[in-house]
Amino acid sequence: MLLISLTEFLLYICFSVLIGYFILSLVSESKRPTIYIPRKVLYLAAGIIPIASFLPVFSTANILAGDYDFWLVLKNVVFTFEIGKAWLFITLVSIILICVLLAKNFNSKTHLITWALVLTLLMLFGYTRSSHAATITEWQGFLFHSLHFLAVTIWIGVLFVVSWFSKNRNYWPAFLKWFTPVAIICLATTIIAGYFTMVIDINSYDDPNATVLQEYQNGLIVNYGQALLLKHIFIISLVLFAFINGILFRKNNNQASFNPLKWARAESAYALIVFGLTAFMGQSWPPHQIYMLLRTEGPSPLFKTIYDGEIVDVIQNANSSDIFNVTVSFGMESYLLLGLGLLFMVLTVFAAVKRNSVFLSTFSAFFMVLSMYVGIMLGIQ
Known part of the structure; x- marks a missing residue:
């Protein structure tokens, strides 16, 4: 796989x-x-x-x-x-x-x-x-x-071709003038079409009446759902860098000391992570039948590492006709970690605008993803 x-x-x-x-x-x-x-x-x-x-x-x-x-x-x-x-x-x-x-x-x-x-x-x-x-x-x-x-x-x-195969930064403001609206349209299309694709991929055969949110939560037990959650959080980082590059840095493009290519490369690096997670999802079993999937493939190793409850054993030992729903209820630890994720998000923007530090922004964005992911996972019941 x-x-x-x-x-x-x-x-x-x-x-x-x-x-x-x-x-x-x-x-x-x-x-x-x-x-x-x-x-x-x-x-x-x-x-x-x-x-x-x-x-x-x-x-x-x-x-x-x-x-x-x-x-x-x-x-x-x-x-x-x-x-x-x-x-x-x-x-x-x-x-x-x-x-x-x-x-x-x-x-x-x-x-x-x-x-x-x-x-x-x-x-x-x-x-x-x-x-x-x-x-x-x-x-x-x-x-x-x-x-x-x-x-x-x-x-x-x-983005990838411009950031890695450009010979210079010539006409960068003219490039952003047309690429920024194109990127916004592509992002909107990605979100809308991605939602409907996800609805098809995670559709529950066990419970036809389950909501999309419930199907999403149930999928967190298996590899597909884990990759889907990480992909969505990494997309937040990707959009954050797109906002920095396309909006916040517009006034910096005329400065001789400013190099937009290194920031575009940071954005493309997060895009590659999203590609990697998408590729992994493409070869993982979709969570159509959680009961059968847990019996044959077992839970996600990443899920088992973080979650210490009994829901996996309960589902694996139940009858195939039973319906089990994973719930997410945030406690103090989850709220603190999600708040920490927001702080890292602010630090990502601050490091970009005030410090012009690619390393610090990339570092902060990664810990934003980590904090949000763990905060959500700790809320699983």
């Missing part, structure tokens, strides 16, 4: 690099810093996507094979399963994309860059078509997951 999560993490990075680079290449040079990505990086990203998306196909075939011929089962998965057909589509489009990238003077031809962006988007839609949310609904899961993933890759892709 960890190996597949790692490959999915690489897949997210590859999509972000390609989409971010192609969008920036279509923007006027007077509205962005000078970008340089070696062509081999683009080839590598385009080639890794079908390779990374094949490992889940291989894993599915390996699970289903049992005593049957593995290659026969693999062939069946590739040509009849949604995940296999999606991989075939992604591989075909990837080959075409690499051919476009090989064209002479690719970087100077707008129509080729546009075609490369369209091909990358087709691969992205091919990937989301085989997602968990897409396979258990008629069209809602595909739509919401596609919008969610597309918004994230546009926002983070442009």
Whole structure:
């Protein structure tokens, strides 16, 4: 599972690099810093996507094979399963994309860059078509997951390419002028589409009447729910750095001593953490049936480390028809830790605006995440 999560993490990075680079290449040079990505990086990203998306196909075939011929089962998965057909589509489009990238003077031809962006988007839609949310609904899961993933890759892709592949900080104010509203739109789309995707992914089969909040709380016992909680808290840090970079630092951009790239890199680092948690969730069992999941997979090791109650034993020893609900009730310890998290949030902004310290802001943001996470976990009953 960890190996597949790692490959999915690489897949997210590859999509972000390609989409971010192609969008920036279509923007006027007077509205962005000078970008340089070696062509081999683009080839590598385009080639890794079908390779990374094949490992889940291989894993599915390996699970289903049992005593049957593995290659026969693999062939069946590739040509009849949604995940296999999606991989075939992604591989075909990837080959075409690499051919476009090989064209002479690719970087100077707008129509080729546009075609490369369209091909990358087709691969992205091919990937989301085989997602968990897409396979258990008629069209809602595909739509919401596609919008969610597309918004994230546009926002983070442009940020990642600018922060790590810029040759200078030229035209940074002009860049922020168009990128800040784009990032805000992407963030809003990410939140809305992400919510509806989450509703599909954590939908309880044990209790059809459970609320989304209750399903979220129940999921905290297993790996998927733990990763989801950490992802949401890390997104707060990501948005915090986006606010610092896009709003608070606007007046600093004309100062010769100010380097916006190091702050953009700090923001992109938190984005990579969110990608990592998302990749881990993609390979974890969604909490549709907590009772069965706890009996077969057991609780999350991270949950067991912090929680010292009896709810896991109670659920594992109960009848499958029983309904159990996890509750969250904050006590003094939780409130103190959540308050400490808010203090670290303030310190993150203070260190950025008053001290211009990337290290202190990054350090404070991390402890904000840690304080909030532990504060929430201590409230589980």
